[in-house]
Each structure stands twice: as structure tokens, then as C-alpha cells.
């Protein structure tokens with residue numbers, strides 16, 4: 001029922017690292033540097049958007065458009081920025097990120113988890129750079145999305161231990177936490193979403209254990225571009241004429257399964273285990 005869209009890396013690729021940490025001495029900085037070094041070693045071209053370094057504007061406002069907006073009485077960010085994109089009137093920092101994104105085969109978002117999500121500056125990157133028209137339209141989204149030939153993944157650190165983010169841990173299931181960004185942002189724009197890289201509670205580990213995490217990351221990076229992505233439902237199993245509801249025949253086929261389709265499309269059944277954490281489940 002679910003499909004992973006998967007193509008194997010055969011030649012040198014461009015990787016965009018969207019990075020959000022304030023400190024060059026942080027564990028996130030070490031993870032970012034490991035990725036840059038390892039990917040370059042493989043012959044990849046690596047582009048880095050260091051969001052705090054450039055003081056990336058996090059708010060989606062009229063200032064993102066040069067020239068007059070079309071409807072100042074009722075400013076509608078999505079429509080206005082789509083027009084500005086079509087007319088080459090977007091702010092230069094957005095244009096720069098569009099250029100990098102267009103060239104990227106893989107986008108890695110590197111960040112410390114903030115409030116079960118990405119830091120505001122990175123959410124601002126998503127709000128402002130994933131412009132309507134450029135990154136998605138109502139016709140081109142999910143499996144038919146504009147970035148369906150690109151891959152993306154979340155790589156992040158937590159303050160909490162892994163046990164706390166389990167289905168009976170105090171924070172609840174990490175699969176649920178990841179769904180809004182992995183499905184609602186990355187899969188929505190069509191990206192093939194690779195399994196997340198989670199560095200659990202590095203602050204509470206010994207220096208040796210942290211070095212072990214970095215070593216594991218370097219090893220994963222060696223095969224990252226050839227990894228199969230997570231599975232998400234194809235857009236055509238939802239009926240456009242019926243408010244994009246799951247087609248009845250698909251729901252019927254799913255009736256015998258002990259699990260729902262995804263974290264979001266759970267069909268009032270138990271969630272498919274680890275579906276936002278591991279490919280091939």
C-alpha cells in the first residue's frame with residue numbers, strides 16, 4: 001500500500017546542509033563538520049546554509065517581497081510570494097536558498113530539537129524558502145511533489161533520552177513527533193524522506209560515547225545517498241472528488257492489517273511501528 005520512491009546514487013551529488021546552532025563548540029557543530037568532511041571525501045559538492053551565522057530572517061512578512069504587494073489590505077503570504085517568485089521580486093536571501101535547493105540532490109537539516117520540533121530559525125527557513133509555486137502547489141504535492149527527485153532528512157540532537165520518546169515514555173512516541181515535519185513539510189513538497197539521524201541526549205554522555213556517535217554518523221554518511229527512503233502513501237489513493245479521503249477500496253484492502261497505514265492515517269488502529277524512524281517497515 002505504501003511506496004518508497006527510490007533511486008540509487010551513481011555519480012557525484014550536491015548536498016545542502018541547512019544548519020541551525022548558535023555555537024561552533026556544540027555537538028551539532030561537530031555533527032555538521034563530520035557531514036561536510038565525509039561527504040566531500042566521497043566527492044559530493046556540499047553547500048551549507050548556516051542560519052544563525054547569516055542571521056537568517058525567521059519571519060514570513062511583506063519584507064520578503066521587493067516592490068508593491070498586490071493586496072496590502074489583506075496581505076496573503078502564500079499568494080503574494082508566489083507572484084513575487086514568478087516576477088523575480090523575492091528577497092535576495094530567499095532567492096539564494098532557492099538556488100541552492102534547486103541544485104541539491106539531498107538536503108540535510110541539522111539542528112537541536114526545540115519544543116518537539118525544529119528551532120524557530122529553521123522553521124523560518126521552511127516557511128520562507130519553500131515558497132508556493134517553487135516548492136509545492138495544490139496539484140504538485142506529496143508523491144507528485146515538485147521535489148520528488150530529491151532526498152531530504154532530519155539530523156538532530158535531543159535533550160531527552162531515547163526511552164523518554166517511546167510510546168510509553170514521558171514524551172510519547174518519536175514517530176508521532178516526527179510526523180508533522182517529515183510528512184507535513186518534506187513529504188508534502190515531494191522529497192524522498194530518509195530515516196532521521198537522532199543523537200539522543202549527547203549532553204549526558206561521556207566524551208568517548210559522543211565520539212562513538214560521530215563515528216556512527218560518518219559510517220552512515222558513506223551510504224546515505226543510496227539509502228531507501230521512508231514509505232508514505234501515494235497521493236492517488238485519496239479521492240480528490242471526495243475531499244481527498246482515502247478511497248474505499250484502499251481502506252477495504254487495509255481492513256485485515258493489524259496496523260494503520262501511517263502515523264497520520266492510522267485508521268483508528270495501532271500505529272505502524274517505527275514507520276517514521278526506519279525505511280522498509
Ligand SMILES: Cc1cc2nc3c(=O)[nH]c(=O)nc-3n(C[C@H](O)[C@H](O)[C@H](O)COP(=O)(O)OP(=O)(O)OC[C@H]3O[C@@H](n4cnc5c(N)ncnc54)[C@H](O)[C@@H]3O)c2cc1C
Pocket residue numbers: 021025026027028029030111112113114115116117156157158159160161202203207210211214
Ligand atoms: C528552546 C529549547 C527547546 C528544547 N526542546 C527540547 C525538546 O522538545 N525535546 C528535547 O529532547 N530537548 C529539547 N531541548 C534540549 C536540546 O535539544 C538539547 O540541549 C540539544 O539537542 C543538545 O545539543 P547541542 O548540540 O546543543 O549540545 P551541546 O551542549 O553543544 O553538546 C553536548 C556536549 O558535546 C560536546 N561536544 C562538542 N563537540 C564535540 C565533539 N567534537 N566530540 C565530542 N563531544 C563534543 C560539548 O562540549 C558538550 O559537552 C530544548 C532546548 C531548548 C534551548
